[in-house]
Amino acid sequence: MLNAAIMAAEEGSNPLIPNLWELLVTVVGFAVLLFIVFKYVMPAFEKTFAERTEAIEGGIAKAEAAQAEANAALDEYKQQLVDARTEANRIREEARAEGAQILADLKEKAAAESARITEQAHVQIEAERQAAVVSLRAEVGTLATDLASRIVGESLADDARSGRVVDRFLADLETSSSAGASQ
Amino acid sequence: MIALALPAATTEEGFVAPTIDDTHYRDILPWGGEYGVLLEGGFGKQMLLTILSVVLIAAFFLVASRRNQLVPGKLQFLGESAYGFVRNSIGKDIIGGKEFLKYVPWLFTAFFFVLVNNIFGAVPFLQLPTFSHPGSAYGIAAIFFFLWVGIGLKRHGIRYFKLAVVPSGVPWYILLIVVPIEIISNFIVRPVTHSLRLFATMLAGHLIVTLAGSAIEYMVMTGNILLQGTSVLVLVGSVAMYMLEALIMILQAYVFTLLAAIYIEGALHADAH
Numbered sequence: 334m335l336n337a338a339i340m341a342a343e344e345g346s347n348p349l350i351p352n353l354w355e356l357l358v359t360v361v362g363f364a365v366l367l368f369i370v371f372k373y374v375m376p377a378f379e380k381t382f383a384e385r386t387e388a389i390e391g392g393i394a395k396a397e398a399a400q401a402e403a404n405a406a407l408d409e410y411k412q413q414l415v416d417a418r419t420e421a422n423r424i425r426e427e428a429r430a431e432g433a434q435i436l437a438d439l440k441e442k443a444a445a446e447s448a449r450i451t452e453q454a455h456v457q458i459e460a461e462r463q464a465a466v467v468s469l470r471a472e473v474g475t476l477a478t479d480l481a482s483r484i485v486g487e488s489l490a491d492d493a494r495s496g497r498v499v500d501r502f503l504a505d506l507e508t509s510s511s512a513g514a515s516q
Numbered sequence: 517m518i519a520l521a522l523p524a525a526t527t528e529e530g531f532v533a534p535t536i537d538d539t540h541y542r543d544i545l546p547w548g549g550e551y552g553v554l555l556e557g558g559f560g561k562q563m564l565l566t567i568l569s570v571v572l573i574a575a576f577f578l579v580a581s582r583r584n585q586l587v588p589g590k591l592q593f594l595g596e597s598a599y600g601f602v603r604n605s606i607g608k609d610i611i612g613g614k615e616f617l618k619y620v621p622w623l624f625t626a627f628f629f630v631l632v633n634n635i636f637g638a639v640p641f642l643q644l645p646t647f648s649h650p651g652s653a654y655g656i657a658a659i660f661f662f663l664w665v666g667i668g669l670k671r672h673g674i675r676y677f678k679l680a681v682v683p684s685g686v687p688w689y690i691l692l693i694v695v696p697i698e699i700i701s702n703f704i705v706r707p708v709t710h711s712l713r714l715f716a717t718m719l720a721g722h723l724i725v726t727l728a729g730s731a732i733e734y735m736v737m738t739g740n741i742l743l744q745g746t747s748v749l750v751l752v753g754s755v756a757m758y759m760l761e762a763l764i765m766i767l768q769a770y771v772f773t774l775l776a777a778i779y780i781e782g783a784l785h786a787d788a789h
Contacts, residue, residue, distance in 0.1 A: 348650065348719060355651030358563045362570040363629055363656055369574045370621040377581035378599045379617070381588075388586050 474499040534730045565646050569632040577628075602627050602773065610777035611784065619780050622663060626656065627773040630714065634765035637722055638758070645765065648718040650711075657711030660776045665703075668783035679786035710775055717768050721761035728754030 478495050580595025588596055606627070607620040630647065637645030647653045668676035681698040682691065728750055735747035 351651035351654050352649065353651065355560075355562055355566075355649050356655040358566050359646070359652040359655035360659060362566045363625060363659060366570050366573055366629055367621060367625045369578070370625050374577045374581050374599070375621050375624070377584050378596060378603075381581075381584035381586070381592075381596065382600075384584075385586050 531734050534726050561644055562646050562649050565636050565642060565644060566633065566652065569629060573628045573632055599624060606773055606777050611781045623773050623777055626776055627769055630772050631766065631769035634718060634769055637718065638762045638765060645718040645722055647714050648722045650715050653711040653715035657707050660779065661707035664779040664783040667780060668786055671784055672786055676786055714768050714772050717764050721764060724757050
């Protein structure tokens with residue numbers, strides 16, 4: 334039975350004999366598809382692949398350029414920072430020196446001023462003392478003369494004489510006062 | 517065969533297995549070829565499917581590659597992946613060098629032509645892997661046979677035949693044996709196996725599905741409750757075979773293209789082998 338079934342299958346057409354029409358359709362179909370792939374599909378895909386590769390490589394190159402630029406800028410900024418620090422230090426030093434100079438000048442000027450004021454005061458005092466001496470001398474003379482004339486009742490109106498008396502008196506006075514001072 | 521032998525042995529009339537002829541639909545137009553006959557018959561389903569496959573593949577890849585953008589859309593990505601697979605995994609890896617790109621369209625066309633035509637066998641209602649017909653398998657294998665022989669002749673001139681069949685560094689008395697073997701192996705067995713491998717796997721898969729289908733039909737129609745119950749097993753088995761066949765369909769497309777690439781590489785570098 335089984336053999337009969339297999340025999341029945343074998344009695345059919347030989348599966349290895351090709352149908353030439355089918356062969357022709359397959360070959361022509363393949364050729365048409367191959368033409369389309371060669372003409373349209375492959376160039377389109379290869380173009381996209383090439384463009385994509387280019388875009389990626391271009392992107393990498395661009396990124397590298399940007400990195401280099403950033404590094405250069407960083408170096409420049411660092412250099413500028415160092416320069417600025419140096420400059421700031423220099424200015425600070427200068428300011429310090431200048432400040433010290435100004436302080437010294439001011440001190441000197443103040444000292445000079447005080448000396449000048451002191452000197453002026455001395456001169457003024459001296460002048461006032463002289464004026465006081467002169468005025469005292471005049472007044473003391475008059476007062477003493479008046480006093481003496483009242484005491485002795487003698488007219489001492491004679492100016493020449495009284496003048497001499499006063500001078501002598503004063504000279505004695507001075508001598509005694511200076512002697513007292515020197516003691 | 518077991519599934520078919522069981523009812524055949526237990527019933528009076530017996531199960532008549534479908535012949536290969538039964539796996540083919542009648543012709544659509546009354547001209548062209550009858551199956552198993554060289555130049556007779558009509559325009560059949562097989563031819564229609566072959567033409568359909570060309571239209572489908574061409575349409576898909578033309579649309580997928582139409583607007584090529586640096587950042588691909590879904591369709592373009594799918595097309596690029598498919599193209600890139602054949603280009604890199606088969607073309608670049610096997611042929612290599614700078615010249616592989618010239619042969620990528622051949623490999624690409626072969627892979628998707630064979631793949632889609634095989635997959636037709638797994639699509640309900642179409643249910644016919646076109647390469648289960650020998651004409652198609654012979655045709656496409658012949659194309660590649662002429663391609664790689666042509667490449668060899670173009671590259672090495674007439675010396676190519678010597679390079680292909682005379683291995684270097686072999687003593688003359690061994691050559692007496694080796695040269696005929698090489699001639700048979702390279703120029704006869706190679707194209708024949710290239711076509712038969714594809715044709716036979718597709719026909720076998722197609723036949724198994726047909727056998728299972730007719731066996732189930734027969735078992736259900738007997739009215740025998742035991743046979744009707746057993747038909748469920750056949751159904752499960754046929755689904756498993758269907759899955760296996762689907763895997764083989766993809767695998768055979770890959771194997772066919774891979775071998776084509778290996779033959780092309782062999783012809784290009786015949787002097788190095």
